[in-house]
Amino acid sequence: MAKTQSTTPFGIFSAMFFFQKDSLVESMIYQLKYKGQQEIGTFLGNWMGSYLKESNIFSEIDGFIPVPFHPKRFKKRGYNQVSCFSKALADKLEVPLVEDYVYRNKNTKQFAHFVKSNRWEEVKDAFSVNFESKHEKDVIDS
Secondary structure: OEEEEOOOOOOEEEEOOOOOOOOHHHHHHHHHHHOOOHHHHHHHHHHHHHHHHHHOOOOOOOOEEOOOOOHHHHHHHOOOHHHHHHHHHHHHHOOOEOOOOEEEOOOOOOHHHOOHHHHHHHHOOOEEEOOOOOOOOOOEEO
């Protein structure tokens, strides 16, 4: 598992896999996102959560925020694939899953249709914070 300092505004991040076209990882992510196989997200969340707990990389976090879908995309897919991953991850690390802190107010296009350099522009102003949330501590996104 890679841990690195980021050039993005997120600080430290961790990744389980390096994405390769036509790989098992690509197939798993596709099945999770588009074929309703939420158990893949739970499996990956448990796996990564076990590693992170053992490594203490994120030992001082207060919770996880799954990146929310716009309501139109949620209606189309019926679930947010990141939620099952984040729930398993939060359970393993014994921290709360905070689903009411951030909401998406812009229906962005799928990232698969963008080169990396244009993705930040696409999500600019796409999210807002719910200051009415009962969670006051800093949290990280997943």
